[in-house]
Amino acid sequence: MNISIIGASGYSGAELIRLLLQHPEANITAIYSNSQAGKAIQDVYPHLNHIFTEQLETIDCAKIQAEADVVFIATPSGVSSKLTPALLNGKIRIIDVSGDLRLETPELYKEWYGKEPITQNYLDQAVYGLSEWSAAAIADAKLLANPGCYPTATLLSLLPLLNEGLIDGKSIIVDAKSGVTGAGRGASLGTHFCEVNESIAAYKVGKHQHTPEIEQTLRKLTGRDALISFTPHLVPMNRGILATSYATLAEGVTTEQVAAAFSKAYEGKPFVRLRPGAYPKTKEVTGSNYCDIAWHIDGRVGRIVLLSVIDNVVKGAAGQAVQNMNIMFGLPETTGLAFTPVYP
Amino acid sequence: MNISIIGASGYSGAELIRLLLQHPEANITAIYSNSQAGKAIQDVYPHLNHIFTEQLETIDCAKIQAEADVVFIATPSGVSSKLTPALLNGKIRIIDVSGDLRLETPELYKEWYGKEPITQNYLDQAVYGLSEWSAAAIADAKLLANPGCYPTATLLSLLPLLNEGLIDGKSIIVDAKSGVTGAGRGASLGTHFCEVNESIAAYKVGKHQHTPEIEQTLRKLTGRDALISFTPHLVPMNRGILATSYATLAEGVTTEQVAAAFSKAYEGKPFVRLRPGAYPKTKEVTGSNYCDIAWHIDGRVGRIVLLSVIDNVVKGAAGQAVQNMNIMFGLPETTGLAFTPVYP
Amino acid sequence: MNISIIGASGYSGAELIRLLLQHPEANITAIYSNSQAGKAIQDVYPHLNHIFTEQLETIDCAKIQAEADVVFIATPSGVSSKLTPALLNGKIRIIDVSGDLRLETPELYKEWYGKEPITQNYLDQAVYGLSEWSAAAIADAKLLANPGCYPTATLLSLLPLLNEGLIDGKSIIVDAKSGVTGAGRGASLGTHFCEVNESIAAYKVGKHQHTPEIEQTLRKLTGRDALISFTPHLVPMNRGILATSYATLAEGVTTEQVAAAFSKAYEGKPFVRLRPGAYPKTKEVTGSNYCDIAWHIDGRVGRIVLLSVIDNVVKGAAGQAVQNMNIMFGLPETTGLAFTPVYP
Amino acid sequence: MNISIIGASGYSGAELIRLLLQHPEANITAIYSNSQAGKAIQDVYPHLNHIFTEQLETIDCAKIQAEADVVFIATPSGVSSKLTPALLNGKIRIIDVSGDLRLETPELYKEWYGKEPITQNYLDQAVYGLSEWSAAAIADAKLLANPGCYPTATLLSLLPLLNEGLIDGKSIIVDAKSGVTGAGRGASLGTHFCEVNESIAAYKVGKHQHTPEIEQTLRKLTGRDALISFTPHLVPMNRGILATSYATLAEGVTTEQVAAAFSKAYEGKPFVRLRPGAYPKTKEVTGSNYCDIAWHIDGRVGRIVLLSVIDNVVKGAAGQAVQNMNIMFGLPETTGLAFTPVYP
Known part of the structure; x- marks a missing residue:
């Protein structure tokens, strides 16, 4: 090619x-x-x-x-x-x-x-290229819209549950944390080392352009309603996104149903690693195309907490783009992407 | 003394x-x-x-x-x-x-x-020593329970709104981010530089011991019900806590009511800085006893997002302890604490 | 004032x-x-x-x-x-x-x-204001040239030894490491977080403008010849300079003579802390006006290695400027500067 | 295998x-x-x-x-x-x-x-396995001593010059800076995030065990005398070593002679990248087996300054070990190692 x-x-x-x-x-x-x-x-x-x-x-x-x-x-x-x-x-x-x-x-x-x-x-x-959810459409796409970094991490964790009706799509709150590569290479006070280092802050609260991308994809791929609070934060690190998402569980949902929804969604998907009960670090996917997803049910408050990590430059951008290229050209999804994360 | x-x-x-x-x-x-x-x-x-x-x-x-x-x-x-x-x-x-x-x-x-x-x-x-909210009781205390770092940042931002009935106490979600000093000086794999640096992760989801401290204080000081999701995260920085809190606004609450609630609560309080619409960085309070609070109303989803930053070692521990000592001994609250933050 | x-x-x-x-x-x-x-x-x-x-x-x-x-x-x-x-x-x-x-x-x-x-x-x-070495001239100055950050750290460690003739002024090599505040607040690719973080590099080798400042001050204050190699490095941290200096010891110099030279130079000087045999961290002076100096005699190669740390924004700039103001106006040197470093 | x-x-x-x-x-x-x-x-x-x-x-x-x-x-x-x-x-x-x-x-x-x-x-x-200098002996080794991280960075930059007699082997000073992975994964106060972050310090001045390794290899591979000052420093980053080396140039050495020595040594060596006049960042080799070498002649003082960067975990340990395995088993040196560095 x-x-x-x-x-x-x-x-x-x-x-x-x-x-x-x-x-x-x-x-x-x-x-x-x-x-x-x-x-x-x-x-x-x-x-x-x-x-x-x-x-x-x-x-x-x-x-x-x-x-x-x-x-x-x-x-x-x-x-x-x-x-x-x-x-x-x-x-x-x-x-x-x-x-x-x-x-x-x-x-x-x-x-x-x-x-x-x-x-x-x-x-x-344009075909929206969330690789794990739209492979058929991607295969035929001439014009592919590669998903945003935050939407990739967020959607991969929320979709299986919303799709099965296990969570309330209008209760979703996504608190996302990104490394500074997400801001691009342009020099600005906001990316100056001394202004970012030894600090954390939110930005664009309620106004980030990835918000409607997440909502429309949730709706489109599940056929269910979704309305989210989305808050991005800048973390003093180069690479990585952690999306911590909160949703109210539907009445009577069991741990097994949650696990089954994830297994069903990602069976045979090489780049999604399910890690129930874990606390994935962004570092554990650095340099690779993996998305690691963990979940924690908090019965006390009736919510589920989802933890989803990606390397924003790889699965959140260039890596998923190559994965989509592989799908578009009939290659195995992992072609050229079978990297082990660089740790630590 | x-x-x-x-x-x-x-x-x-x-x-x-x-x-x-x-x-x-x-x-x-x-x-x-x-x-x-x-x-x-x-x-x-x-x-x-x-x-x-x-x-x-x-x-x-x-x-x-x-x-x-x-x-x-x-x-x-x-x-x-x-x-x-x-x-x-x-x-x-x-x-x-x-x-x-x-x-x-x-x-x-x-x-x-x-x-x-x-x-x-x-x-x-034991008197619970959240300085800005319990000065009278603190003044007489012989046994003072100094608040935890996460509760201090969280409570100072939530209390004014819950107290005035502007938010639903059962809708509260607190997504908190802390520097590594919060883990103490003991050596462990979890605090090893290479394991923390260039990464972010959640921990103790739904299980952190500061959860009941926040809930009981919300209830006790406002007389209203409260039940929270609380998720702490470890950020690769030494000092600082950012608590990002989400709550559903009561029907018809206006921007002015929110502002008024904060002003009423912190008028004349030297260590709380109200910064509506801002994105406070933890770094902006480093080394000082300040708590900076910002709020963002997201009318689209009917929620308010609160951003509250402290230096976890100062206002979240030693600084508030000295502030409480000042109150206990009849000194001005700011005695020995009138530091400008060390920036950057 | x-x-x-x-x-x-x-x-x-x-x-x-x-x-x-x-x-x-x-x-x-x-x-x-x-x-x-x-x-x-x-x-x-x-x-x-x-x-x-x-x-x-x-x-x-x-x-x-x-x-x-x-x-x-x-x-x-x-x-x-x-x-x-x-x-x-x-x-x-x-x-x-x-x-x-x-x-x-x-x-x-x-x-x-x-x-x-x-x-x-x-x-x-213009009076060159290295506070510990020129207090009398500083007291009378109308026009004061405040020393550079690298020269301050370097000179305070080298001067006592050169002054006493214990080292060869033409053998001096200074390998200096600075935090990013030294580059100023202007936005540039060179200060972009992602370009600095997780990396170290030298810059301006043999060409840094602090080189002649160090040399002329060594000569002027000791009356001895001096010619140095000076290499600055950018370290992924906000504040701090460590100057690691190497010099050939004069024939027969003893540990006691070295210690005596430092004691003589800094007896009663409140901001110089002598720490023979230690490995001072820049962090141990952060936020303060201290300069910590350690030395290690390497008899095997006939050299002494000097380690000198300052907060570049304080003793390397604003702090020494205030110290000089104190001297100029007849105040105790420590007025307004008696801070404990902020650790960690 | x-x-x-x-x-x-x-x-x-x-x-x-x-x-x-x-x-x-x-x-x-x-x-x-x-x-x-x-x-x-x-x-x-x-x-x-x-x-x-x-x-x-x-x-x-x-x-x-x-x-x-x-x-x-x-x-x-x-x-x-x-x-x-x-x-x-x-x-x-x-x-x-x-x-x-x-x-x-x-x-x-x-x-x-x-x-x-x-x-x-x-x-x-035991055969000392500095891949670029001893391939023949490595090919036959049954017992291979893989070089240390500091020696690898240091030797690759010094050997070409000493070998050609362009520098004085007794004038060498190596000021080396390492990321924290060099200290291993064991938990200790010295590797605690808060003790390392936002700081730089030297350690083991004149006593580091890599000193004799560098000296004996310089002598053995060049047949010339060598006696060095070696000072390691801990930098707040995970991976990377920068060795800044200083040496007195022999009388009359020209820029061309220096360049020729490096070209001669590393012609056809896939993992050494010569970058005269540059300021290589450790980050520019992260995750890869490259060693980038730059040099700066300072005619004013008669010395050359060498800058040599590696990823300490790759070329400084595991990568060179695999490179040596390739040589030992008759494979191309780059087999399995042809990675692009992960930047930034």
Whole structure:
């Protein structure tokens, strides 16, 4: 497969390079970044010295269409909506790691992202690529909306229970914690080492753009209602997301029913590890495409607490994108992704 | 005031030394630690070189009673319950920073701490020292139960709203994040640098001993019912607690009512800083006795999200203990505590 | 004393505010920052909420001269050289925390800083304020060049030995490690959390502008020759400098002579703590004005290894500036600075 | 190849598992740990869930001999010296990652390690496995002493220059900085998160057991004299070593000669990346077997400064051990080790 990467100078782009270099079927033919065009990638990312030494180019949709079987778009939001119309025709398949194609309507996008949306017809074509839940649709997708980092961790833990009607979809509270790579590589006071280190804080309470992505996916994939409180936090670490989710259990739900719902959902799914009663650390999935899920039933208050950890740059971005590429091209899901986490 | 510190080799003990050394009315006459007895404190804590160079002694209740006007007990839980009966008579006043005297009944203590409780008559004498809410009782206390770190951050943010009936006490979910000092200075795999760094994880979900402390205080101080989900998390930082709390707003509650409830509760309280709409960082109170509280009303889901940050070693332990000592001895609350946070 | 602070929005400026607020003789009358003028300081530094809430003003030298007994300049290098001529007349005393006034000649400044120097006559008037070594000159200074962070840690450890001729001044190698506050608050890729965290690297090898500052002070204060290798490193922590210095011992030097040289130099100096044979952690001085010095004689290779730690924002900047202000105004050196380090 | 790992519960052991699982020719047949025998490895290291789930066994030398083509010993020092005599006969090949077999004489071991040495005949048989410098001897080794983490980083940067006579071997000063994994997984006050985080300190100045290992290897591989100052430091990060080395250049040495020496030494060596004039970050090799080397000539003082970074757990331990295994079994050096570093 010939592959182009747009936005290769960001953290998700660099991780795509890392993963695709070790993918037996992948051949990165070109990398693009308008802000860093003309530089060699190893000057932007010295860890790639001697390994991958291509030059970053200015984005050129015609050239990408001509060369690539698949293009990954790993830009900040607001860019993909402009590139997609020019890229989407002919044989090329698009995997969009930004958020521009995830929400179901332009109105919703505008409300939560505060940017100009792409038109409805593209949103209608885009397949939401939560690998473990939509493999059939993903296999046929020409335009794939790769899920957000927080939604991936959150949805994988909530879906099995909501799907089986074991929890009340309107009681859900998601308290999520992310490493700083989630904020991207752009320099700002908010990502300055001294401002983040030795501290934790919430941000965008009630306003984060991943909120409607989680809600619409819960509804769509389960056919049940869902309305959530979602609070993201910034943690002084590079990689990792922990989503701690709370939901009221339906009347009479047993421990066995909960376990059965998870087993049913993830039987044979190579990247979900069920760890009932455990306290997964984000570190236990670092560098890998795993999502580890634990649950704790608190009978005293009638709620279940779900703990779901991923590496936000891998399963939350580049890794799931490669997993989706594998599905789209008929390869085993684990091709190029069978990494052991790097611990500690 | 002549002061003894029991458990001076732990982090709370060391912080008591730091704070009391700068307290104009305090005179530390002796420091005790059975595990480190015989060592000079500056050999245990080299940051005290040239500043405070007393020798740690084996705990001797008779000697403490004879020498001290006030004794701080900063041991792990399970010790204070054994020392209190021997210390509590005569003029001495006891400030217990451990958890042994906080819960209302021996049964509750046994259930949540899994250790032998002190008898009911001592629990009946103990005044729960949440400084901003119980100053009158604290002033007369001979036996003071200093609040836990999580309860302090949590209660200060929830009490004003529950007290005014603005939130549903049975809807409360507290997702709390703590620095590693909260785990104490004892070496263990759980506090090993490499196991904590670059990671976040929950622990003791539904089982943390601060849960009943929060619930009973909410009920006692407001006269309303309360039942909470409480989930603590370990964050890779030394100091700081952020309690993110979620509660369903009562029908028709306005922004103004919420603001008024906080203003009413903390008018004239020097250590509570109200920051509506802000995202307080734990770092913004580091080294100080402040509790910063922000709130965000999420009308879409009918909930309020509270963000409350403290330095767990100061307002969550040694600082509030000194604040309570000030109240007990008729001094201004801020005596010896008027520190600016150390930022960044 | 009426005090103005120029550059109050940087880390050194914020630390000056913290320290001066607790100084019994200091009254901060105005704070200046051209980049943040018009903002309230607590909006730039929320940790100052309820404590200090002045507005940042555009720099106005005439107003400063009229109002202030002393002005601190805590800007990046290149600014102070422009302000000093306009500020220096009348009664006002200037304490320059930037590097513009430290080197002895304009040529040297231009070579190492790569910026336009101030003229020689100002450099001639400037007193280099290494408090423990030049108290008499500092007391009379109208224009004070506050030492750099690296030079402070390095010089305090090397001077006693070079002064007594116990080491060879041309054999000195200084390998220094700093926290990220040393890079200032400006956002850049180099201070991005993810780029600094979980890593260590050297920078400006052989080219750091503190190199000539160290050399000229060694020469000037001891009358002996000195030529050093100086290598700074960035460590993933907020505060702290450790200078590890290596020097060849003169023939026949004994352990006792080394100890005597240190004792002689720092007898009665309240902020230097001698800890022979120890391994001081930077954390053991955090938040305080202390410099802890340890030494290890390695007879096998004929060298001495010096370990010197400071809090770069305190003794390496704002703290030593306040110490110098105390000396300039005839106050005890420790006035407002008698803090216990914040540990851990 | 059938492989046994002794000491699989330590960090080097866990990393051997990670690397060997992805090695196409390796088959881990058994893992041993006396302290954790009977536990499943995924209970000791949850990141291995679903990936590798063997049980740790009590060390049994006869069983290992019968089963394994190669055994890795990744215990603390002092264990391998006892196991080696029982393991070393028959066809099995031993790769010792501990330090017991590295020094040339029992006397030297006893002096620097303070433990009982193995006898001289085993030390005589042991091949010191610095892969890039001794491939021929490694290929034939039955008993391989895998280099220490500090020596690997240090030697790879110093050897080319000393070998060509470009530096004075008696002028060498090595100031090394390591992440905390270097201290092992054992819990102690020295590895407690709060004691390490936000701090840097030196340790074992002039006394570290890697000092003679570096010196003897410099001498042996170059035939020149060498005497070094070696100072290790603990940095608040998990992985990574930076060795900053200083040496006096021989009279008249040119930049070109230095570059040529490095090129000559590492031409065709896949894991050494030469980066003249750069400031390599430890993070740029994390998770990989690379050693990045930069150099800076400081003509002003007549010295060269070398910067050498490795991942201490990979090239400094498990990775180099696998590289040596590849050499011993006639495989390409990069087999199973062609990882891109995990950045950031």
